[in-house]
Amino acid sequence: EDPSSSTSTQNSVAPELPGFYYDPEKNRYFRLLPGHNNHNPLTKDSIQHKAMECKRLKLLEEEEKHNQKTARAGLNSSVLLQKRQLGLVSSTSYCRLVHELKVNCMQRRKIEIHSPDSSVAGTNNFKIIVADVACERIFTVNDVEHGGCKYGIINLSGLGKESLTVEMYDNLYFTNRKVNSVCWASLTHPDSHFFLTHSSKLCLMGIAETPGCASLLPASLFSSTNPGDRPGMLCSFKISTAWSCAWCLNPQADNCFSTGLTRRVLVTNVVTGHRQTFGTSSDVLAQQFATQTPVLYNGCRSGEIFSIDVRQRNRKGQSWKAIRLFHGSAVTSIHLMKAEHYLMAADMAGKIKLWDLRTAKCVKQYKGHHNEYALLPLHVNEEEGLLTAVGQDCYTRIWSLQDAHLLRTIPSPHPSSKDAIPSVVFSSRLGGSRGVPGLLMAVKQDLYHFSYN
Template sequence: MSNSKDCSDNESTSHSGKRLKKRKRTRDNLEANDSHNGCNINKNQELKHQKCKSSGASSSNKNETESRKSEKQEETISTPHASCSTKNSDEASSRKQRKTKEKCADCDGARNRAINNSEQACSSHKEVKWRKKQKSQKKKEKLSSAKKCNSDSTQEDDLVLKIPGFYYDKKKNRYFKILPSSNNVNVVTNETISFQEAESKRLKDLSNLESTSSRTDSSEHKCHKHSPPSENITTLIYRHHQGDVSKSLLEHSYHQKQVSWMKPAGTVKIFQDPDIYSNIEHMLQIDASRNSEKILGLWSVANSAIQRVQLLNLTEKPRVDTQHPLSVDINTTGATVLQSWNKITSLCWAPFSSDVDKKFVLYTTMCYTGYNFSLAFIRNLDPSSSEQVQVFDYNLGNHTTWTAAWNYHAMQFTVGAEKTCLLIDVETRRLWEFNTNKSDALAQVFAPVNGLQLYNGTRKGQILCHDLRSLSTRPVACMTHKTSIACLRMLQNGHQLFVSDFSGRLCLWDIRMRRVVLEYPSLHNEYLRLPFKIDPSESFIYGVGQNCYTNFWCLKSGKQLLSLPPPCPASIDMIPAVHYSNHWANRPGNSGLIMGIKDSLYLYSGRVEL
């Protein structure tokens, strides 16, 4: 009996030891799993915290069930070891509860830290979003202020029902039928509608030009990588003294800044005498002498077919307004030419190398009707006495004349005529006729270096180069445009040719490569021979479009510097005549633009911020 009892005791102890080992293994596995779950805390900490609690509760329930089972088995097998097993199970369960509480506390701390970090990240993200919103709102406000008028007009246009063949007048709030062109003022035509739209745009641009007392740097354009528009002239002068900026670049930057800050500086009415020939209708052409002391002008007389050629004398006057560098007095001087029976087609200066002081002028005429001959005249318009009045006339035959150009290196001039080009020697009166490929020569220019090349722009869109040293009259080079050539200009180096055509294209040709290297946008032209000019410093080019706006472009970059609206209502029949100089009245620094419209001259000058 004792042996059987001992065996039963040994078996019970071995069974209890195995149960304890199993419990330890399960506890270790649960601890390892809990520790692993506690380390991998992320944004979903609350869910993991609930899982930890549920796992702890399940483990405690399992332990309780296992302890109950072990207690029942121990009670059935042996009563003396039951108390020990219950004590061990109670201690294990208490330890497990303590560990689960500690783990839950760690989970709570990690969750709080994660919440704090997420709140900080959210706050920083909100700040970034708020700043971006502020920037976007500012940009939107600027765009809305700039596009407010356009949006209002578009909204009004959307509200107005567009009926084909009818025009809606916003002021009168009613529709008018669009009729063919008529002399009746009250009839609504396409011409009157376009004129009203152009006039409203002109008034708006003019008010913007006069209201802004100073232009921002954003309106200035960058014309060189070493001279950004944000730099003022003082900085450029300092950089020039240090050797960072060349003298030519400093001069170009100064003149371009003057143009971009150009403002109205006054008005001068020229002909005020109560004379029938002083009833001026419009100024057709303007050109200045090389020292800018004289202005050569061509006007049309109202209610007649008479044209008037007159010299204007410029003198410097004391400056009253320090904001405008242009300060001149303009008065008529010299002889007056009244041409009535022939129309003047071209007008230019014709200086003689032998008589530098005399102001000779070349102009060509064409008969209005009939079969009279076309003529070319060279006349001294500023004689000091009656003995110095000299007139040279040349018979050009039955040719329709379009343009003329003077050769400053020889006593020669050329005339662009119908399907030909004429070269005339002033002293010998010899005449040469050049081949223009059976097309009218509408624009001409001599090479400024030596005067041995002549360039003709034809109606077919060809730019023909003739070598005056050659015995052949055929062109030696040809460059083409899609439409008729309107005007030609050359730089003093003789390698760059500026060309404009009837489509409004203004471009720079390289004579050596015979290709276009640069284009200048926004010159409005449809079918007119509109001239453009280059300033004396060769910093920019300027010209008037068919919309009567004077445009300025940077010569090197091709970017538009300024678009100047006309100061009074203008039309295709009254396109302004303009000329710019940086030394009016032969005074360096006395710079500005003179614009001739009708019987008045409008002065514009630019101010440079130091």
């Protein structure tokens, strides 16, 4: 049973009465009130929240006692090693199953964040963390008290088996707009910059006071070198509300990035400034470029997923759409698999599906994810054979890519709330090629490392 799923609080002996709630601990009925009431906060929402919090605390207690159930019945390290020695398991399957066992035994430890500016570390809530390709650094977006967001980079080189310390470099750059999406960009060298999209800022009348914008910032802004040597903002341009962004690594569309806007896709060349606009029938909430071809995949609020070959010129209508897939709800995240024959997609109904792009059919579904309206990312690690996603219920779930088996459900260290949804990064090499395996979780002002046992 999923620890975050709601269960009936009605006692099997006590009959259910409309408009009343039966508390089995106090053995009596209480009247339910519509909405929220500060004097008597007994509502359906408060009852459900209380039940979910009890389950979260219970699961945290079980994890502290290391009472997690095995990911697969009858499978442990000794049995797996014996099968490998007998030649019953291939090397690829053996590595994948080892990761499954290790993930099930991960233990949470809090990381100490150091910063040259002592006022930076631990003062603002984490909103987004995104790792570079080598997992040596993570770019962070933090909420600030007066509204808006602030940026930083955390260097993971100090994260070892014994050390639980990382360095965080902050910068004076901040925005009073909401940051909707972030991705790393390889302009002068791999992961040299990061690209952000911001929402429009509304005035009291609900009219856009300032438009949305997209910013391309060099990662050197957040280095420990002399501040006077740091370059300024490379690129910033005004656009309508941007929901998503993606950077292209294919040489046929070099130095290009895309932004998913309201009912259109905008592809821009950073060097030449050339733009291509593709009109859509819905808001574009998720994007990713292929690497083998200059093709851009897009996920929409309508549930449609489609691809664009960016070498073609602008066309009227929708004739430029190549592959077309359909979800039953708004698509919040997409991930193109390494061979580029399959695409993973998640939606606002909590569905996670693996699509075969050659047949345009769903081949697998990963059950247990929870979402209703949030833009939540997917984290796919093909080498380890794992899929990770954080739900709107603040639970982090890890599945096997191979057979969609739910391996582990991790509760948040903080009580569940809309502003406390964890942001995570998983890698078998956190800190670089000689790094440590595990899961990084940023929630509220804290950073945690779930390390392999």
